[in-house]
Amino acid sequence: MTQYFFYFLSFLAIFFAALVVLSKNPVHSVLYLILCFFSIAGHYILLNAQFLAAVHIIVYAGAIMVLFLFVLMLMNLNRDSEPPKSWQGKVAATLAAGLLLLVFTASIKGADALPSGNQPDNTVGLLTNLGKTLYNDFMLPFEVSSILFLVAMVGAVMIGKREEVSE
Amino acid sequence: MEFIIYKIILISAVLGLTLLVAMYSTYAERKVAAFMQDRLGPNRAGPFGLLQPLADGIKMFMKEEIIPDVSNKVLFVLGPCIAMVTALMTGVVIPWGPDLIIGGTHYPLQITDVNIGVLYVFGVVSIGVYGIMIGGWASNNKYALLGAIRASSQMISYEVAMGLSIISIIMMTGTLSLREIVEQQAGAHWNVFYSPLAFIIFLICAFAECNRTPFDLPECETELIGGYHTEYSSMKLGFYLFAEYINMFISSAIISCVFFGGYNFPGVDSLGLSNNIMAFLHAGILFGKIFFFIFFFMWVRWTIPRFRYDQLMNLGWKGLLPLSMVNIFITGIVMYLAGKL
Incomplete structure (x- = not known):
């Protein structure tokens, strides 16, 4: 049962991810990206990590993508206003993406031969366990990343601040 | 199998009740408005005008459906659907009462x-923004887009303060499950007495999330010719308006559950009634609280004048957000001093 869900969600995630790249209208791309995030949240639920799924939806689908949509809707991008890209750029982008694909497939290729570790604890994604792990075992990285967020917030406020015009 | 049948019955009941309450909220809104303004309100359709919501519904369905030619048709139809679905989805986690026991089996x-x-709940609410944004954008109308942007920036701004205000409750209860939060408030241990500041912040944010007066800025005839639903007609407009009433019902239910003890009421448990009657009595108590808050929403609508948009943003980011952080801090200190940590 879980396996079928896994394949179904994986199909959806890849399908919507492809549509993000293929759709001509940037607003449609963002909407497909949101659907892609939903399928990934489904994967989290299959892994028994409801907290991660909910936070993923709230933060990515509910907040970040709304801001993306704001920008795209206000800029009202369409094909006429977009400058055509040069052919050198296209070739370089295709090459780089192809090389990345090669690296990814190469890394997956030998995965079967690796010795499988201990059966992971499948309750670690539950809220209490996650909190305990985060605040006991990973206290320092957690605090460091929160400082990183604080710095980003201060930076955003500084950039967004209206410049004082001297009389 | 029995489990699935029970769940289907429960889901249909909750869905039906939500729609019914939302339907009669439109009637109550007009009656309350009439009462506040010393008028009679709707009184023609049926006794006391009780069939007015039905008449309004039929009118909405009968109206001509206009889809703007240049807009994206799929997204134009999708907008009201998302608004409606997300409004209804929140009712899933609300505990309406204690367990029913039929033949030894517990039915929550x-x-x-x-x-x-x-x-x-927060996840679903944050998705609700898309209904308005997609609808406003797909209308291909500057005013609708402006209305949609107003609505969604208001909603994501107040979501932050709302989420932070509820953290103090989570700190005290130590759980995110709504049922456990309600059960911990048995008797008169309502969270509102322990964390009144969180309640006030949450209530103000709930008004902003539902786009209700004094925060009903997305709809503005003089500036925006309506709002994000300017281009909508017939039942699609009806869905947007209806979703607002469902949101009001659901936020009243959440406020009752998180801050006012949900289905608990002091003294009810000592009445000594049989379990199933008690379950329905408790559900009735919850609905009583919900109806009070729906009335409160309408009461405020005719009491407080609306804000200007910059005032709204100032209140959200410079008023409520720091206040909710202070509230978390105070809760932490009090819990430490009380030895609960």
Whole structure:
């Protein structure tokens, strides 16, 4: 049962991810990206990590993508206003993406031969366990990343601040 | 199998009740408005005008459906659908009452008790923004787009303060499950007495999330010719308006559950009634609280004048957000001093 869900969600995630790249209208791309995030949240639920799924939806689908949509809707991008890209750029982008694909497939290729570790604890994604792990075992990285967020917030406020015009 | 049938019955009951309450909220809104302004309100359709919501519904369905030619048709139809679906989805985690016991089997009066209930509600609410944004954008109308942007920036701004205000409750209860939060408030241990500041912040944010007066800025005839639904007609407009009433019902239910003890009421448990009657009595108590808050929403509408948009943003980011952080801090200190940590 879980396996079928896994394949179904994986199909959806890849399908919507492809549509993000293929759709001509940037607003449609963002909407497909949101659907892609939903399928990934489904994967989290299959892994028994409801907290991660909910936070993923709230933060990515509910907040970040709304801001993306704001920008795209206000800029009202369409094909006429977009400058055509040069052919050198296209070739370089295709090459780089192809090389990345090669690296990814190469890394997956030998995965079967690796010795499988201990059966992971499948309750670690539950809220209490996650909190305990985060605040006991990973206290320092957690605090460091929160400082990183604080710095980003201060930076955003500084950039967004209206410049004082001297009389 | 029996489990699935029970869940289907429960889901249909909750869905039906939600729609019924939302339908009669439109009637109550007009009656309350009439009462506040010394008028009679709707009184022609049926006794006391009770059939007015039905008449309004039929009118909405009968109206001509206009889809703007240049807009994206799929997204134009999708907008009201998302608004409606997200409004209805929140009712899933609300505990409507204690367990029913029929033939020794426990039947909880809650569709599902996920261990992240509160976060689920916030997730659904944050998705609700898309209904308005997509609808406003697909209308291909500058005013609708402006209305949509106003609505969604208001909603994501107040979501932040709302989420932070509820953290103090989560700190005290130590759980995100709505059922456990309600059960911990048995008797008169309502969270509102322990954390009144969180309640006030949450209530103000709930008004902003529902786009209700004094925060009903997305709709503005003089500036925006309506709002994000300017181009909508017939039942699609009806869905947007209806979703607002459902949101009001659901936020009243959440406020009652999180701050006012949900289905608990002091003294009810000592009445000594049989279990199933008690379950329905408790559900009735919850609905009593919900109806009070729906009335409160309408009461405020005719009491407080609306804000200007910059005032709204100032209140959200410079007023409520720091206040909710201070509230978390105070809760932490009090819990430490009381030895609860």
